[in-house]
Amino acid sequence: MNSNRFTNGALGVLAWGVALLIFFPILWLLLTSFKTEQQAFTVVPNFFFSPTLESFKMALAQGSGYWHYAWNSALIAVASTVIGLALAVPAAYAMAFYPNKRTDFLLVWMVSTKFIPAVGVLIPIYLVYSAVGLLDNALGLTLLFTAMNLPIIVWMVYSYFRDIPKDIVEAADIDGASIMQTLFKVVLPLALPGLASTGLLALILAWNESFWSITMTDHRAATLAVYIASFKSAEGLFWAKMSAASVLAIAPIIVLGWFTQRQMVRGLTFGAVK
Amino acid sequence: MKAISRTASTTAPSAEVTGARSFARTTRLLMAPAVIFLLIWMLVPLAMTIYYSFQQYNLIMPMYNGFAGLTNFAILLSDPTFWKSLANTLIIVAASLVITVCLGLALALLFNRTFVGRGVARTLAVAPFFVMPVVTGLIWKNMLFHPVYGLFAWVARQLGLEPVDWLAHYPMLSVIIMITWEWTPFALLVLLTGLQSLPEDQIEAAKLDGASAWQEFRHIVIPHLGQVLYVVVMLESIFFLTSFAEIYTTTSGGPGTATTNLPYYIFQTVFQQNDIGIASAAAIGAVILANIFAIMLIRFIAGNLNAGAAR
Numbered sequence: 001m002n003s004n005r006f007t008n009g010a011l012g013v014l015a016w017g018v019a020l021l022i023f024f025p026i027l028w029l030l031l032t033s034f035k036t037e038q039q040a041f042t043v044v045p046n047f048f049f050s051p052t053l054e055s056f057k058m059a060l061a062q063g064s065g066y067w068h069y070a071w072n073s074a075l076i077a078v079a080s081t082v083i084g085l086a087l088a089v090p091a092a093y094a095m096a097f098y099p100n101k102r103t104d105f106l107l108v109w110m111v112s113t114k115f116i117p118a119v120g121v122l123i124p125i126y127l128v129y130s131a132v133g134l135l136d137n138a139l140g141l142t143l144l145f146t147a148m149n150l151p152i153i154v155w156m157v158y159s160y161f162r163d164i165p166k167d168i169v170e171a172a173d174i175d176g177a178s179i180m181q182t183l184f185k186v187v188l189p190l191a192l193p194g195l196a197s198t199g200l201l202a203l204i205l206a207w208n209e210s211f212w213s214i215t216m217t218d219h220r221a222a223t224l225a226v227y228i229a230s231f232k233s234a235e236g237l238f239w240a241k242m243s244a245a246s247v248l249a250i251a252p253i254i255v256l257g258w259f260t261q262r263q264m265v266r267g268l269t270f271g272a273v274k
Numbered sequence: 275m276k277a278i279s280r281t282a283s284t285t286a287p288s289a290e291v292t293g294a295r296s297f298a299r300t301t302r303l304l305m306a307p308a309v310i311f312l313l314i315w316m317l318v319p320l321a322m323t324i325y326y327s328f329q330q331y332n333l334i335m336p337m338y339n340g341f342a343g344l345t346n347f348a349i350l351l352s353d354p355t356f357w358k359s360l361a362n363t364l365i366i367v368a369a370s371l372v373i374t375v376c377l378g379l380a381l382a383l384l385f386n387r388t389f390v391g392r393g394v395a396r397t398l399a400v401a402p403f404f405v406m407p408v409v410t411g412l413i414w415k416n417m418l419f420h421p422v423y424g425l426f427a428w429v430a431r432q433l434g435l436e437p438v439d440w441l442a443h444y445p446m447l448s449v450i451i452m453i454t455w456e457w458t459p460f461a462l463l464v465l466l467t468g469l470q471s472l473p474e475d476q477i478e479a480a481k482l483d484g485a486s487a488w489q490e491f492r493h494i495v496i497p498h499l500g501q502v503l504y505v506v507v508m509l510e511s512i513f514f515l516t517s518f519a520e521i522y523t524t525t526s527g528g529p530g531t532a533t534t535n536l537p538y539y540i541f542q543t544v545f546q547q548n549d550i551g552i553a554s555a556a557a558i559g560a561v562i563l564a565n566i567f568a569i570m571l572i573r574f575i576a577g578n579l580n581a582g583a584a585r
Binding site for chain 2: 120146
């Protein structure tokens with residue numbers, strides 16, 4: 001009994017040790033963001049220092065362009081999520097409540113488009129975008145993010161709709177409500193929490209996306225991912241500023257992520273793990 | 275109560291069936307936007323990539339453009355860089371898979387126990403998954419791997435060792451470490467979710483029967499987690515095949531071609547050599563590779579769909 005308690009305690013300590021080890025790079029980034037450039041770039045690391053907001057001021061200063069990229073990131077993430085939901089809700093509604101023999105095939109087909117690697121469609125999209133003026137364009141990137149997230153959004157909305165008891169919808173149909181009335185008056189209010197967490201997941205995935213942002217934008221429609229990637233050749237000069245900019249870019253997502261872990265699992269595994 | 279069987283509701287002669295027939299047009303209209311959108315943004319480009327792969331098409335030498343037959347594929351197959359990138363892709367997938375799944379499983383078992391502050395510890399441990407990959411690359415490259423100013427160099431000097439220039443001397447290992455750091459939390463998160471749905475009474479029964487911890491793990495936990503592990507392996511394979519940001523921000527595929535994977539090879543072929551034909555042929559390769567895993571995964575998801583409906 002005693003040795004059992006000792007083992008439990010030791011495993012608890014081990015778990016905490018591992019958790020802190022895994023989290024350490026993020027903590028180090030956070031610490032660096034509160035240093036001056038001189039304190040950040042040293043051979044002997046500064047573990048104890050008087051924190052300063054200087055780097056955050058630098059990162060957010062007028063000339064840094066941070067707000068331009070942050071605005072693009074926010075605008076494109078929100079717009080792609082809204083468009084994604086607007087496309088997914090009617091489709092998921094039809095599939096969940098009025099299925100026919102093609103429904104399963106269509107659903108699985110939509111999910112399968114998620115597994116086409118981005119490089120498989122990169123070249124034609126790049127060429128068409130450059131021909132029609134959608135390169136380095138917020139709308140162009142928004143539509144790409146919509147396409148990237150649509151399979152996950154459809155799947156999640158579908159699975160939340162399936163959780164709604166069918167009798168409720170049937171009762172509304174019998175009462176003479178039209179399909180659209182049933183959707184807006186009965187189904188959507190019931191599925192609202194599910195829709196909200198689906199939207200949150202889509203926002204996170206869009207905000208963190210980097211492949212399409214790097215290949216399709218340059219400056220005008222560039223997101224925070226592109227801005228931060230541009231620090232890749234800034235050898236030593238801007239570590240504190242880079243850290244501050246990175247902290248600002250990842251902090252909201254880490255906080256949102258903590259609240260939406262379960263939805264993340266549900267969405268990314270397409271319901272295989274609940 | 276909640277999950278009413280789909281098959282039953284479509285075959286039973288209810289009001290819904292007669293309704294469904296008259297609704298058919300409306301439902302088709304409801305589905306159309308999403309389906310058309312995915313067709314335009316995914317399937318049409320995929321078809322165009324296939325078309326381009328049979329074309330000689332270079333953006334800076336348009337006078338030679340035209341049908342090329344299988345030339346692009348022949349050039350690709352005789353290009354050592356392509357083979358190297360294919361090998362690198364598979365190394366990244368295999369190594370990252372083994373590490374993230376084993377570590378993720380061990381951590382999931384550890385975090386499935388009760389200990390003080392479990393919620394907070396778990397939250398810290400899954401955080402890397404929510405960090406944007408571009409930031410991951412820069413943290414590791416600058417603040418950890420850097421041979422002079424990085425933290426690892428400092429630790430090495432404290433231990434009396436020669437600091438290592440990670441990205442120059444162990445580029446592939448470095449890339450795998452970064453990807454592993456990002457994705458072990460994902461494996462942990464999914465496997466932990468799986469573990470928490472493990473029926474309590476099975477464990478109790480095994481304990482009463484005098485099963486050892488290993489027997490319990492081998493005969494109850496692993497079979498239960500089998501499906502979850504399968505999904506993690508397939509999903510991670512597909513994501514690892516398309517790793518890009520971590521390489522783009524740190525090694526740029528180098529030194530030489532040491533960390534050039536298939537996506538990075540295609541990226542370079544398009545944006546540095548402007549060779550649409552060859553890049554498209556390589557992209558077809560990437561799609562085929564992803565399909566090997568995707569087909570298995572989709573079959574599983576489709577199977578799950580009907581299993582869920584029959585419950």
